[in-house]
Amino acid sequence: MTVRTRFRTVALAAIPAALAAVFSVTGATSAMAASSATNAYSFTFQGIDGQPLPLSQFAGKAILVVNTASQCGFTPQYKGLQALWQSYRDRGLVVVGVPSDDFGGQEPGSATQIKDFCEVNYRIDFPMADKTVVSGDGAHPFYRWASDEMGFLAKPRWNFHKYLVGPDGKLVSWFSTMTDPESDKVREAIEKLLPEKAPKS
Structure with missing residues (x-):
């Protein structure tokens, strides 16, 4: 040699x-x-528009963070998420969609394709992240923190897993894929975090 x-x-x-x-x-x-991290405001996602999406910009509001997918049997939950956003945004709720291809390869598109799909089919106008890893060793730090805070059972197991963050940035609850966004369970949890009336502008 x-x-x-x-x-x-x-x-x-x-x-x-x-x-x-x-x-x-x-x-x-x-x-x-x-x-x-001490609360959700420590974390920033990449926005679907390519700009940073820091959760700190929503300080003082309740935040529902949902990992989404465009080709899933639960994709129609987008309709319920948009309805929640429309019902409660004036009182301080923000819905944040986090597209992910982690489960079943059901989010294969680019950021532009995902954005177009959501706008055309469900008229989504709440904040959206770019495609993000939400499970396993490569999970986004928010999802690592959330699972550490709420325990093993609270980890996303499929698309449309939901985390509810309070106005102080602390995790309040989580809801599985099977829980419809407009269910009484979700609405009641959100109602507890929001003022009875929309703050005066």
Whole structure:
């Protein structure tokens, strides 16, 4: 084996270790961000329009964070989410949609395709994130934090899992995929967080 061949072999062997180290540091940074957070306002999503979507901009409001998908049997829940947004936004509710391809590969489109689908089919105008990982080791820090705060059972198991954040940024509750956004359970939880009347502008 020549010196050049030996060097190439050693260099190639080192690549997997180097990549592992990079991903390890990235994962550790994400985990640290989640573990050091005290409330939801610590987190920022990438908006579907390519701009930052910091949850801190909604401080003082209740936030319903929902991981969504365009090709799921539960996709019609978009209608209920839009209805909630229209019913309660003047009183301080914000619905944040977080498209994700994690479950069943049911969100394969680009940001533009997802946005167009939501606007055309459900007239969605509440804030939307870009496609985001919400489960597993690569989950967005918000989702790591939420599962740490609320426990293993509160992790998303499918599309349209819902987290309810209070006006103080603390997690209040979670609702499974099967829970319709317009159900009494969801509405009652939201009502408890909001003033009886819309604040005067």
